[in-house]
Amino acid sequence: MKEQKEVKLMKGNEAVAHAAIRYGVDGYFGYPITPQSEVLETLEELRPWETTGMVVLQSESEVAAINMVYGGASTGKAVMTSSSSPGVSLMMEGISYIAAGQLPTLIINVMRGGPGLGTIQPSQSDYFQATKGGGHGDYHLIVLAPASVQDMADFVGLGFDLAFKYRTPAMILSDGIIGQMMEKVVLPEPRPRRTDAEIAEQCPWAVTGKRGRKHRNVSTTLELESKTMEENNLRLQQVYAEIERNEVRFEEYMTDDADYLFVAFGCMSRICKKSIQQARERGIKVGLLRPITLWPFPYEAIAKLAPRMKGILVAEMNAGQMIEDVRLAVEGAVPVCHFGRNGGIVPNPGEVVDSLINQFHIHD
Amino acid sequence: MTKEEILAQGGSKVNARPKLLLDATMHYCPGCSHGVVHKLVAEVIEELGMENNAIGVAPVGCAVFAYNYIDIDWIEAAHGRAPAVATAAARLNPDAVVFTYQGDGDLAAIGTCETIHACNRGENLTIIFINNGIYGMTGGQMAPTTLEGMKTSTTPYGRRVDLNGYPLNITNLVKELDGTCYVTRQSVHTPAAVRKAKAAIRQAFINTREKRGTSFVEIVSTCNSGWKMSPEKANKWMEENMFPKYVPGEIKNTVKNND
Numbered sequence: 149m150k151e152q153k154e155v156k157l158m159k160g161n162e163a164v165a166h167a168a169i170r171y172g173v174d175g176y177f178g179y180p181i182t183p184q185s186e187v188l189e190t191l192e193e194l195r196p197w198e199t200t201g202m203v204v205l206q207s208e209s210e211v212a213a214i215n216m217v218y219g220g221a222s223t224g225k226a227v228m229t230s231s232s233s234p235g236v237s238l239m240m241e242g243i244s245y246i247a248a249g250q251l252p253t254l255i256i257n258v259m260r261g262g263p264g265l266g267t268i269q270p271s272q273s274d275y276f277q278a279t280k281g282g283g284h285g286d287y288h289l290i291v292l293a294p295a296s297v298q299d300m301a302d303f304v305g306l307g308f309d310l311a312f313k314y315r316t317p318a319m320i321l322s323d324g325i326i327g328q329m330m331e332k333v334v335l336p337e338p339r340p341r342r343t344d345a346e347i348a349e350q351c352p353w354a355v356t357g358k359r360g361r362k363h364r365n366v367s368t369t370l371e372l373e374s375k376t377m378e379e380n381n382l383r384l385q386q387v388y389a390e391i392e393r394n395e396v397r398f399e400e401y402m403t404d405d406a407d408y409l410f411v412a413f414g415c416m417s418r419i420c421k422k423s424i425q426q427a428r429e430r431g432i433k434v435g436l437l438r439p440i441t442l443w444p445f446p447y448e449a450i451a452k453l454a455p456r457m458k459g460i461l462v463a464e465m466n467a468g469q470m471i472e473d474v475r476l477a478v479e480g481a482v483p484v485c486h487f488g489r490n491g492g493i494v495p496n497p498g499e500v501v502d503s504l505i506n507q508f509h510i511h512d
Numbered sequence: 513m514t515k516e517e518i519l520a521q522g523g524s525k526v527n528a529r530p531k532l533l534l535d536a537t538m539h540y541c542p543g544c545s546h547g548v549v550h551k552l553v554a555e556v557i558e559e560l561g562m563e564n565n566a567i568g569v570a571p572v573g574c575a576v577f578a579y580n581y582i583d584i585d586w587i588e589a590a591h592g593r594a595p596a597v598a599t600a601a602a603r604l605n606p607d608a609v610v611f612t613y614q615g616d617g618d619l620a621a622i623g624t625c626e627t628i629h630a631c632n633r634g635e636n637l638t639i640i641f642i643n644n645g646i647y648g649m650t651g652g653q654m655a656p657t658t659l660e661g662m663k664t665s666t667t668p669y670g671r672r673v674d675l676n677g678y679p680l681n682i683t684n685l686v687k688e689l690d691g692t693c694y695v696t697r698q699s700v701h702t703p704a705a706v707r708k709a710k711a712a713i714r715q716a717f718i719n720t721r722e723k724r725g726t727s728f729v730e731i732v733s734t735c736n737s738g739w740k741m742s743p744e745k746a747n748k749w750m751e752e753n754m755f756p757k758y759v760p761g762e763i764k765n766t767v768k769n770n771d
Contacts, residue, residue: 203600218593357584
């Protein structure tokens with residue numbers, strides 16, 4: 149008999165909350181900000197402390213939220229937060245500490261347009277912040293870019309799995325469209341939270357109180373000896389190199405016969421799929437490469453596709469951020485142009501096709 | 513009171529070394545209050561048998577290396593964020609006894625928001641607050657608790673309230689919050705004061721073990737390096753100048769029948 153999966157209709161933000169409980173997350177700490185407040189609201193409504201024992205707390209600020217995440221993760225628990233662009237800016241110091249402390253955590257940014265207080269409408273303008281550091285010091289986050297409500301649900305588990313595998317923070321870089329739109333979603337199977345014994349075994353570094361251990365565990369990012377601090381940095385870089393080797397994820401769409409390539413992530417990749425259909429109806433063969441991990445970035449996949457293309461259009465809801473990584477990958481092999489809308493404008497598929505035609509002087 | 517009488521009452525020797533105090537050379541200046549308070553915290557944890565479930569949260573400031581001196585698990589927090597860090601550690605680990613150890617800049621300037629809200633939520637924590645009226649670690653700048661007229665490297669002509677505002681009595685402020693169960697102000701500049709401070713720290717840790725809410729222990733302290741005084745003179749100066757503004761004694765205690 150074929151197993152029937154339960155399909156639900158919900159917002160991306162709601163899917164995150166459901167997925168977190170089902171994954172067995174130990175704690176969520178967050179502060180309201182549009183367009184992601186449904187994550188906290190849904191968790192409060194579902195009251196997981198009565199079922200799985202998950203802690204949910206509305207903090208006094210994003211600064212407090214991320215430091216709660218730092219404190220909780222230091223004890224080996226699976227802890228997460230979510231926010232939107234201005235709030236994530238506030239978290240940057242804490243994220244740097246979490247990366248330096250090698251603490252597995254999940255941070256979700258449901259992006260809105262900036263800079264400044266900006267707009268509550270969707271945007272993709274925090275790409276640099278997410279992939280190039282954002283906070284101080286040499287560090288990286290594993291950055292996952294969901295393009296559907298299903299991705300929002302699935303990337304909670306994937307994010308935590310990767311975070312714990314490499315002892316590093318992971319980020320879901322979503323946006324106001326993916327967070328707010330409703331789609332069909334199959335939620336992950338529920339699993340129990342890890343027991344304290346399992347945490348002690350899997351996370352021997354966890355600050356739990358000594359609990360009979362001979363050695364004491366200290367979660368700190370301070371090191372005044374430059375030699376040791378350099379060694380700490382090199383240890384982080386080794387982890388990042390391993391992640392770059394193993395965890396690059398991307399999706400290719402209609403690239404086999406393509407003359408032109410779109411590179412787009414998140415909701416923009418969804419728009420580009422429609423643009424591809426429209427372009428092909430006009431006789432222009434276009435394909436898509438959608439990076440799923442924005443860090444590590446699929447440089448090799450793009451480098452491999454580039455020589456077959458007449459041109460590459462990087463489509464983003466920002467003024468041109470991911471295009472820098474695409475150009476690094478392409479190394480001048482073919483022309484790379486940018487299509488971008490800012491400030492919360494969501495482009496329609498036709499605009500992207502027109503941009504492709506105009507920038508590459510294609511006469512259909 | 514004789515030594516024997518004090519010990520018979522459950523008191524301990526003022527100069528014995530607690531087992532949990534690690535054999536490390538402290539980086540504190542001679543005459544600094546931190547060493548004494550560290551010793552009291554170590555003694556209390558040991559006496560209450562909490563060495564296996566105590567989690568300390570260290571600040572940024574002179575006590576940033578507190579984790580090098582007491583043999584328990586520690587988290588080193590970002591500047592001012594210890595109460596937020598401790599909130600999560602305590603909520604996610606209900607069997608742990610979580611405490612923060614913070615200075616005046618950390619707790620009452622950059623971390624005021626986290627301090628107020630952790631206390632207001634009644635987080636099950638002990639907060640040890642070292643108030644010496646100055647930023648020691650960065651070289652003696654004005655703190656929120658710096659007294660009016662007090663000279664620091666950023667108030668070289670003395671703190672002027674028209675320019676810098678008034679000294680912040682944050683302990684009196686947290687007393688007003690319903691989440692705090694125990695608020696007290698102590699010092700460690702005489703053997704008698706050390707004993708009282710120890711009793712206060714002990715009460716706070718018991719409250720945390722019994723999940724009674726937030727316990728807040730201020731220790732009015734000296735910073736003879738920052739104040740540019742001999743340790744002896746600093747003690748006297750503290751009594752004459754700090755105590756009138758930061759009056760030692762119990763401020764709030766909602767716990768009946770202590771222990």
